[in-house]
Structures are given as structure tokens and as C-alpha cells.
Amino acid sequence: MALFMAILGVLVLLLCLCSALLKWNEVRFRRKGLPPGAMGWPVFGETTEFLKQGPNFMKNKRARYGSFFKSHILGCPTIVSMDPELNRFILMNEAKGLVPGYPQSMLDILGTRNIAAVHGSTHKYMRGALLSIISPTLIRDQLLPKIDEFMRTHLMDWDNKVINIQEKTKEMAFLSSLKQIAGMESSSIAQPFMTEFFKLVLGTLSLPINLPRTNYRGGLQARKSIISILSRLLEERKASQDVHVDMLGCLMKKDENRYKLNDEEIIDLVITIMYSGYETVSTTSMMAVKYLHDHPKVLEEIRKEHFAIRERKKPEDPIDCNDLKSMRFTRAVIFETSRLATIVNGVLRKTTHDMELNGYLIPKGWRIYVYTREINYDPFLYHDPLTFNPWRWLGNSLESQSHFLIFGGGTRQCPGKELGIAEISTFLHYFVTRYRWEEVGGDKLMKFPRVVAPNGLHIRVSSFSN
Numbered sequence: 001m002a003l004f005m006a007i008l009g010v011l012v013l014l015l016c017l018c019s020a021l022l023k024w025n026e027v028r029f030r031r032k033g034l035p036p037g038a039m040g041w042p043v044f045g046e047t048t049e050f051l052k053q054g055p056n057f058m059k060n061k062r063a064r065y066g067s068f069f070k071s072h073i074l075g076c077p078t079i080v081s082m083d084p085e086l087n088r089f090i091l092m093n094e095a096k097g098l099v100p101g102y103p104q105s106m107l108d109i110l111g112t113r114n115i116a117a118v119h120g121s122t123h124k125y126m127r128g129a130l131l132s133i134i135s136p137t138l139i140r141d142q143l144l145p146k147i148d149e150f151m152r153t154h155l156m157d158w159d160n161k162v163i164n165i166q167e168k169t170k171e172m173a174f175l176s177s178l179k180q181i182a183g184m185e186s187s188s189i190a191q192p193f194m195t196e197f198f199k200l201v202l203g204t205l206s207l208p209i210n211l212p213r214t215n216y217r218g219g220l221q222a223r224k225s226i227i228s229i230l231s232r233l234l235e236e237r238k239a240s241q242d243v244h245v246d247m248l249g250c251l252m253k254k255d256e257n258r259y260k261l262n263d264e265e266i267i268d269l270v271i272t273i274m275y276s277g278y279e280t281v282s283t284t285s286m287m288a289v290k291y292l293h294d295h296p297k298v299l300e301e302i303r304k305e306h307f308a309i310r311e312r313k314k315p316e317d318p319i320d321c322n323d324l325k326s327m328r329f330t331r332a333v334i335f336e337t338s339r340l341a342t343i344v345n346g347v348l349r350k351t352t353h354d355m356e357l358n359g360y361l362i363p364k365g366w367r368i369y370v371y372t373r374e375i376n377y378d379p380f381l382y383h384d385p386l387t388f389n390p391w392r393w394l395g396n397s398l399e400s401q402s403h404f405l406i407f408g409g410g411t412r413q414c415p416g417k418e419l420g421i422a423e424i425s426t427f428l429h430y431f432v433t434r435y436r437w438e439e440v441g442g443d444k445l446m447k448f449p450r451v452v453a454p455n456g457l458h459i460r461v462s463s464f465s466n
């Protein structure tokens, strides 16, 4: 009896302590004018519920508080905006103090000159420098030929093999951009570079705890290694007279280039390009393979488009810009994949000063989660939204609608959109014309907070001509 009373006493005490902590945390963030919502536990906030419940967390909160509410997730007091109009307003108004609000680990590891870390005129300049090396003309003349050459080789020898398509598309996204940046996808430094790059990516997604063996520490060390690889490359190029037709070559042409970047800026820009295009391109490619596998009619249609292109060409002819333009259905498959899989759930901003937003007062330094995921499943915007239907993108201008935020919006809209589409389209071209495939089966796919197959996505591949 005494033991029972003691346990009961401890439980009651714990309960009181928990509710006192929750209350204290609410009071701590209680300020006049804040939107409705809950702040959860001290330090952790509602992060556990957010990660555990995923999209349902957001749906439940919206049902309770409306489309604009406060919470405390991923280490920060956060305002979540699920209102399409307001989301556009936030993305269009960086100049009013709504700047990128990406986590500290990302900023530490990607560098102070990284595009997400700079604002105002510095951002304009860095973005200009980036756009100048991925312009439509350069995509046509320099980048697409490189992408084509890379994809042909990368997709060789898959016949009769079980392939982890997640791993292959990750390698593809990294090596293809390394070829475009420095033309060295098959050099001896490509593999060690890739290993360091994967560590860097892991680090940016971790908590900023600088202790041995943490992903964050690993990410910081990977950044150092990558800087040393790239610095050596820059020095070698400066010392030689060779002309290099690649992104680095363009950035280093100080006399002819309108945008003059120093070595540190060039290195951070290179890391930005690799990082921004890596997960988006690889995951969209993997999910396109998944959806094509599950939807034979769509696969038949996309094959028709790509075989028609091959019929116009000799086997050794590369994909060119006109071919790319003719891939209307492939483009639709890419958009539909991005929409249904929701590769990007939203984007993060933070306030540079106290400001009024949607009638509420948002304190300086609070994060704003522009949550765009729900738009993708809105039945008023996309008929039968849970069905994979690429045809919905043909013949109407869904791509130019204001709610189309798959590539972001406003001043930070993805500058790599067409480059990314070119990469995925070329990958799909060689994949669907060379191979058939079936899933080995049983692989788990997680859709939130990132689209990922924790144990890989395995497919059995055989040559189409067999």
C-alpha cells in the first residue's frame, strides 16, 4: 500500500511538473498580438509531435487554429503559414524583412557566402553570378551536352542487375553537377569528393551540436575537406594556361565576367549549386521511376515520347535543346511527381524585425514556415489530387498559376528550375528507352519530413531490347 501511494505520489508530482513546464513555456511566449497556437515543451517545443505526426500535425493544427498559427518546432519559435495568398506575399516581400530562415547547421556548413545566408544587394549579386552560368544559352551549348554524356555512361551496364535506384539517383545528381561545374566526374578526386559531400549534406540536416562523431561535426569537417579540394583546383587552374569550358571556367574568367567573385565566393557558390540541386533532382528522379513503375499507362506514354525522339536521331546523337522542348509529357511527369510526392514541403523565412503580418504582431527573429505541401493536394486546384495524372499539366497553364510553388516563388524562386528539369528529363530519356524494370518489393518509403527510402529502393532492371 505504501509503495502504491509512493508511486502515485511520484506520478502526480510528474504530472504537475509537466503541466507547470507546459504552462511556463506558454507564458514565456505570451505576447500581445501573436497568432493562436501552442508552444509545447521548453527547448523541444512541439518538434516530436511534428516529426511523428508529419502532415497530420499541420492538418490538425489548421483545423484548430486556422491557416496561420504559432508553434515551436526544430528549435525555434515558428509561425506556420498555410494560406496560399499569404504564402505568396511572404515570398514576394524579402525587402520588408522576410529573409531566408534556414537552420543554423545549414548556414554554418554551407558557408557565409552561401546564397541562403546573404540578403539585399549581396544576394542580388550572387544570384546574378549563378544565373550567368546556368543561362538558357549555356544550358543549350555547354551544360546539356555534358549532362547527356554523363547520363549515357551512368546508365550503362544496368542490364540484369538489381539496382538501388535511390543510391543511383543520388550519385547521378552529385556527379552530373560535378561534371557541369568542373568537368571531372570520373577523375580520381570525384569519389572522395562525393563521400565528403554526402557527409556535408547529413550535417546540414542535423542539430548544431559540435561534439565528436555527431553529424554536425562531420558536416563541418566535410566542408573543410571540400574547401581544400576546391581551393587546390582553383590554384591548379590559375597556374595552367588551359581553357576550361565548365561553370568554374566561366566564374574564373574575371576579365570577361560581369560578376567578379573572389575564391571564397566561388567556392561557396559551387557548394550552393551542388547542394541545392542534389536532393531535389535525385529524389524527383527516384520518385518518377517509382510512379512510372506503378502506372503502366503513363510509362507507355512517356516511352512513346522518347522513342519518337530516338527515331529522329542516330544512336550516338546526344539530346539537344529541341529534343528537350519536345518532351512535353516528360515535363508533365516531372511536375506531377513533384506535386504528388511533395519533394519540397515548404520554405523557411525569418523576420529581421518586429512586424505585422496578417493582422498579427510577429517578433524579430521568429521563423516563418511557408508550408506549401497542402496546396499540392487541394481538390479545387487539382482535380482528384491523390491520383498520379501527368495529363493534368498538358493543355492548361497550371505551371504559370500563382499557386504553383514547387520551385518556390518571389525573389528566391529556384534559379535552377530548367537545369534540374533538363537533368531529370535526360535521365528519364536513357532510362525508359534502355530498360524495363520491376520493383524487388518490400522497400519502405517515407514521405515526411523528407521523401526517402530508409533502406533504399531496389529495382530489377533488364534491357529493353531483350
Ligand code: HEM
Pocket (backbone or CB within 6 Å): 100, 115, 116, 127, 130, 134, 272, 273, 274, 276, 277, 278, 280, 281, 284, 338, 343, 344, 347, 348, 405, 406, 407, 408, 409, 411, 412, 413, 414, 415, 416, 417, 419, 420, 421
Ligand atoms: C527538381 C529540382 C528542383 C526543385 C524542386 C527545386 C526547388 C527549389 C525551391 C522550392 C527553392 C526556393 C527556396 C526558398 O525560397 O528558400 C529553390 C531555390 C534554389 N534552388 Fe532549386 N530546385 C531544384 C533544382 C535546382 C538545381 C538543379 C539547382 C542548381 C543550380 C538549384 C538551385 C537553387 C538555388 C541556388 C536556390 C536559392 C535561390 C535564392 O536563394 O535566390 N535548384 N529551389
